[in-house]
Amino acid sequence: MDTKPTILVQLDTDALPSSFDRVVAVDAGVQHLFSYGGVTPAAVMPLVHGCIFTRGPQDLKRTAVFVGGSDVAAGEAVLAEVKKHLIPSYGLTVSVMLDSNGANTTAAAAVRAAGRHANLNVANSLVLGGTGPVGQRVARLLAKHGGHVRIGSRQKERAEGVCAAIRAAIPGANVEAVAVASSSDGPKALEGRELVIAAGAPGAVLLPKKIRDTCRTLRVAIDLNGVPPTGIEGVDLGDKAKDRDGVICYGALGVGGTKMRIHKAAITELFARNNAVLDVEEIYQIALQVQ
């Protein structure tokens, strides 16, 4: 065999590995998909060794690892373990991507959508649900662009923690924690914002329409709730760059096409080399190339 087939090793922290991630892998052209469910860090070493000790150096880029599952923290622990067992000093590495709960591709797609309508290097933004896995990633990507980012949470201390983590990763990051626990918090959090992205838990309306209407600076509103109601009242799941009273709106389905293209492009990127580590920032860089 001249060219070895491509292999994606799916390490999923749920008992049954995500069929969503499997379909996307196949549609991205993966030839052999090895799907593992119930993966814990303790199980990772032999699985990684099976990747790096089986093919010659020139073929290691034809094998890659995808970490997924519904629990983002569990996925991060598995990713850390995967990296621990690669042996870069001997060139014994394979590319690896993290997208537990779709958090990285969703965050990248949301910020990518926002960047089509606002100059993210200067725009002031608010991230609602900013302490969840998607919200944290959205805030981090926005902060890296350079604008001022407010991170909203019901518990301000948790938002402070996210701010600290972002400042540690991105020196000079311009982030601010805001409480959004009561209805009176809304106008203050929204003040001066050009962009709001909501990434809260399903079922919670984070930004009522009447509060949103008090903000004269708002230009872009992106909601990532996959089921009604949307976190930003008045945005529809299907909105895709929809102009509503001067505000460009996106709903989860409107962002979904971009998210899917990013996911597939990231899978493709895994096989371009044998040492890619695709976490949120790398996936966002890929997102910037996606049409």
Add this chain to the structure above:
Amino acid sequence: MDTKPTILVQLDTDALPSSFDRVVAVDAGVQHLFSYGGVTPAAVMPLVHGCIFTRGPQDLKRTAVFVGGSDVAAGEAVLAEVKKHLIPSYGLTVSVMLDSNGANTTAAAAVRAAGRHANLNVANSLVLGGTGPVGQRVARLLAKHGGHVRIGSRQKERAEGVCAAIRAAIPGANVEAVAVASSSDGPKALEGRELVIAAGAPGAVLLPKKIRDTCRTLRVAIDLNGVPPTGIEGVDLGDKAKDRDGVICYGALGVGGTKMRIHKAAITELFARNNAVLDVEEIYQIALQVQ
């Protein structure tokens, strides 16, 4: 990629998904098989969502679901759950097939074989082991054809229950429960029958030769026991339209080739559209097209 590869998602209620169903899927031309074991209704929703939310409407017919495993009731519960999470109002459906324990394809193959030698619209028949998963399905298919169907069971009450279920599904079904607990029940149950199909548990002889010989009307005898002894004494596992003293006989292996062709044809049918639900009656319709 112009045409997306075909994907079959195998939801198996046993811990290790059936290798039989996997081989048949591959031989039916499925390109990617996602096999899940230990599937319970609680696990179904995300697996179905992964099917319907990943490909565009024009490609949904390239993804399908197969429900299997040794426990037919468990499979029925999984099928019901699959249907619950399809969203036909938005066209977000994939085709699904149930064949736990091979019950649907076996029943369809048996009735298909019978129909080659008897006019099922008028023939009187007896189904032995008529309350088991295969027997119930055989009885239902025969009843739908229109002939008079006796459903035999050691416990007549259980046979009554099956009759009631068939009448509820097929108004006007001409079914009758008969006890076959003692040797004296045999001649009475068999009286006036042109066709007998045995679908009982392995190891039990349901119809001794000497009782069968008392029946002058019998023309077709089909036995579905995969291991000796056959439920109908005198029929051999390998019989395939074998004439034994004027009675056309089939054994499990003789029906097996037809069963396999039906199974493969049903898998193929799954990918012809995105909204097929292949349970016993739909699979029998497919069986009627199989050579």
Add this chain to the structure above:
Amino acid sequence: MDTKPTILVQLDTDALPSSFDRVVAVDAGVQHLFSYGGVTPAAVMPLVHGCIFTRGPQDLKRTAVFVGGSDVAAGEAVLAEVKKHLIPSYGLTVSVMLDSNGANTTAAAAVRAAGRHANLNVANSLVLGGTGPVGQRVARLLAKHGGHVRIGSRQKERAEGVCAAIRAAIPGANVEAVAVASSSDGPKALEGRELVIAAGAPGAVLLPKKIRDTCRTLRVAIDLNGVPPTGIEGVDLGDKAKDRDGVICYGALGVGGTKMRIHKAAITELFARNNAVLDVEEIYQIALQVQ
């Protein structure tokens, strides 16, 4: 479909089936790989039946079984169970291979390497770690060649047990148990040996350099430890026919390329017919054909 795709059914006794064995299977050209983890003998029957009852006799050689996992004894039990459910009297068989923990391919590769530098039909040899799964297999292959084989173990009684098993399998086998518990045992065990192969547990130095230097007859030293230190002091993991003071040395990595080629050739051999049973001796025969 004219030619059915090749299917390898991987029965792995670990919870998550080996990614190593999966990659090798794919690289050996297997088209569909059905991977099962957590396989016990109790689960084997339906999996084997699914192999032998689905394809016609002419296609059974396109389906094969691979038994693996980290526990060699568990793999042997699964292999025995697989053989029990094949039905050779009806031609209903598929080929099967055992390579739990890589023991068979590793032993075959080590003896193959030794045979490049010594006449194994007459050479006197010593197997250190001779009671472990790899060591036992190495000793057996050497004994079959005909030379005198010393089997070393810390507990001489265990080595005696291995000798008895080899004599039972190979009448006239010229094997001898030796204790290698204390440092004074070394020179005696090594006396008159042309070849030493170390297959002990990781981390234990079985043959210190100063003891080795006392042996004037030694020509070939092969160490199978995958991580430092090597069991034979002075041999490097990467040694591949490396001449060190007149002794030809191999380390685990030096043997690894041959092991991989043997593994792939054995997988290929599975699909050449439908009745191969590839345990250590059959795999060694394949090894002799590998370049």
